[in-house]
Amino acid sequence: MENNIRLLLNNISVVYSDVIQVLKGVSLTVKKGQIVSLLGSNGAGKTTTLKAVSGLLKPENGKVTEGSIEYDGSPVQNSSPEEITRKGIIQVLEGRQEFKYLTVEENLRVGTATRWGKPYKKDLEMVYHYFPALLARKGNLAGYCSGGELQMLVMGRGLMAQPKLLLLDEPSLGLAPLLVKEIFQIIRRVNNELGTTLMLVEQNANMALQIAHYGYVMENGKIVMESDAEDLRENPDVKEFYLGTAATGTLKSYKDVKSYKRRKRWL
Amino acid sequence: MEFFLQLLVNGLSLGFLYAVSALGFVMIFKSSSVLNFAHGELLAIGAFMFLVLSAWAKLPIILAFAITMIGSFALGFVVERLFLRPLIGEALIEVIMLTVGLAIMFKGIMLFIFGGDIHDYPKFLPEGLSMEWGAIQIPSVYVATFVIGILFLIIFGLFFKYSSQGIYMRSVADNQPAALSLGVHVKRVFALSWAIAALVCAMSGIVLGIINGVNVHELSSIGLKVFPVVILGGLDSIGGAIIGGVIIGLLETFTGGYISTSLREVIPYIVLVIILMVRPYGLFGLVEIERV
Numbered sequence: 001m002e003n004n005i006r007l008l009l010n011n012i013s014v015v016y017s018d019v020i021q022v023l024k025g026v027s028l029t030v031k032k033g034q035i036v037s038l039l040g041s042n043g044a045g046k047t048t049t050l051k052a053v054s055g056l057l058k059p060e061n062g063k064v065t066e067g068s069i070e071y072d073g074s075p076v077q078n079s080s081p082e083e084i085t086r087k088g089i090i091q092v093l094e095g096r097q098e099f100k101y102l103t104v105e106e107n108l109r110v111g112t113a114t115r116w117g118k119p120y121k122k123d124l125e126m127v128y129h130y131f132p133a134l135l136a137r138k139g140n141l142a143g144y145c146s147g148g149e150l151q152m153l154v155m156g157r158g159l160m161a162q163p164k165l166l167l168l169d170e171p172s173l174g175l176a177p178l179l180v181k182e183i184f185q186i187i188r189r190v191n192n193e194l195g196t197t198l199m200l201v202e203q204n205a206n207m208a209l210q211i212a213h214y215g216y217v218m219e220n221g222k223i224v225m226e227s228d229a230e231d232l233r234e235n236p237d238v239k240e241f242y243l244g245t246a247a248t249g250t251l252k253s254y255k256d257v258k259s260y261k262r263r264k265r266w267l
Numbered sequence: 268m269e270f271f272l273q274l275l276v277n278g279l280s281l282g283f284l285y286a287v288s289a290l291g292f293v294m295i296f297k298s299s300s301v302l303n304f305a306h307g308e309l310l311a312i313g314a315f316m317f318l319v320l321s322a323w324a325k326l327p328i329i330l331a332f333a334i335t336m337i338g339s340f341a342l343g344f345v346v347e348r349l350f351l352r353p354l355i356g357e358a359l360i361e362v363i364m365l366t367v368g369l370a371i372m373f374k375g376i377m378l379f380i381f382g383g384d385i386h387d388y389p390k391f392l393p394e395g396l397s398m399e400w401g402a403i404q405i406p407s408v409y410v411a412t413f414v415i416g417i418l419f420l421i422i423f424g425l426f427f428k429y430s431s432q433g434i435y436m437r438s439v440a441d442n443q444p445a446a447l448s449l450g451v452h453v454k455r456v457f458a459l460s461w462a463i464a465a466l467v468c469a470m471s472g473i474v475l476g477i478i479n480g481v482n483v484h485e486l487s488s489i490g491l492k493v494f495p496v497v498i499l500g501g502l503d504s505i506g507g508a509i510i511g512g513v514i515i516g517l518l519e520t521f522t523g524g525y526i527s528t529s530l531r532e533v534i535p536y537i538v539l540v541i542i543l544m545v546r547p548y549g550l551f552g553l554v555e556i557e558r559v
Binding site for chain 1: 453
């Protein structure tokens with residue numbers, strides 16, 4: 001049972017610049033081979049949670065002040081991103097942080113930084129297999145690619161590192177609904193076929209809960225709800241606040257929304 | 268016409284020399300946005316390292332050259348490790364002031380050891396290397412400069428374009444947080460760019476030493492010439508540094524040849540001022556790719 005757990009966050013607090021507390025005791029578990037999604041409104045601390053895991057808090061002057069993060073049984077909190085990525089945790093940043101002046105293929109090659117000098121041809125083929133759109137543009141500068149291509153590019157770049165745990169921050173941001181569907185299908189295939197464990201931060205709760213096995217809901221730096229993805233999908237509060245549908249499953253009319261009357265139950 | 272061709276060749280080889288040394292400057296700027304004011308001193312250190320090994324220790328020239336290259340590469344690493352790494356995360360102006368400090372320190376140490384005199388390398392370039400072409404005579408040092416300059420530029424061009432380490436270095440210059448998220452060793456990239464900078468500086472320092480003699484003041488002031496070169500070419504463009512170097516080299520020799528030798532030293536800085544007024548990002552400075 002114990003060794004079934006890929007990632008364990010144990011009551012962590014994160015403070016930026018020694019004063020701004022963003023996470024207030026977050027605990028969560030990601031089992032091997034699962035897709036776990038983390039939902040919540042803007043500023044709830046989802047991205048910070050991911051950055052605490054990947055070590056990217058450090059350059060932003062953030063720190064895990066309490067609690068522990070265990071990855072495959074060993075503590076990784078406050079390690080440098082260089083160490084953490086070499087253990088197999090790769091975060092795909094929010095907002096498609098491509099390398100503008102590198103070609104698509106060069107972008108993908110940066111993904112091999114954790115295992116410099118090892119062969120990477122097979123991984124390139126694998127990425128082009130999942131994202132055929134990239135193959136056609138491999139010689140182009142990434143700065144001139146479309147939003148959808150860039151999302152595929154940054155995800156493919158993450159996969160080049162052969163991650164055991166891939167952290168995806170808002171992969172659907174600013175994409176057309178059809179593309180979102182495609183991206184999520186690919187995420188599910190990666191999880192199925194490569195066995196990569198995934199942690200998914202999303203605003204698009206509907207999509208996220210369709211492919212996830214388990215979900216957490218965050219509010220104000222705390223986990224306020226957790227359950228199997230299916231149960232979360234059926235939960236009336238999640239339905240109203242994140243899925244945008246009323247209990248009956250129909251879209252609520254704006255005039256019926258009386259948010260002041262109905263408080264979020266878990267607060 | 269012969270005079271023109273002679274100047275052209277001299278200018279081109281001087282230009283390649285500037286280009287090679289500017290390469291080091293641009294690399295540091297690209298990867299860490301630091302303007303290196305100790306550039307000229309790195310040049311001088313390389314030249315003196317070679318002087319000590321070739322003239323004083325009397326090592327074979329090839330060996331002395333190889334040791335100088337390795338030594339200056341290591342020096343770049345050490346400088347980054349000792350002086351620049353503790354300042355990562357501090358304001359950029361502090362880091363730039365640090366390089367000014369480094370420049371003064373290096374120059375002081377070199378003056379202390381070698382004095383302000385002009386030293387000479389032993390003659391080692393074979394006369395057979397010089398070329399005669401009708402009435403045009405190209406001294407062997409210019410031929411050597413030409414060849415070495417182009418060789419270095421090709422090697423570094425291939426390194427940045429195709430090698431993994433070169434691609435990681437470019438990724439850091441492009442988007443540091445993203446490079447960090449993929450596990451690129453950003454500090455190692457900084458160190459490597461300082462090491463390569465010191466190496467190419469040493470290379471140009473040696474060649475300048477062969478042409479003009481080895482002198483602390485002169486070599487470190489030639490380091491200043493990197494500013495017109497890189498500002499003309501665009502601070503963040505390696506290709507621009509090469510073309511900027513060639514243009515400045517040609518301008519210098521032609522001004523020296525046709526107008527006056529005293530104007531020769533000033534012309535790069537006149538260009539610098541004009542470029543800053545009309546095209547502050549240089550000829551090949553990156554124009555932001557913007558998504559609309």
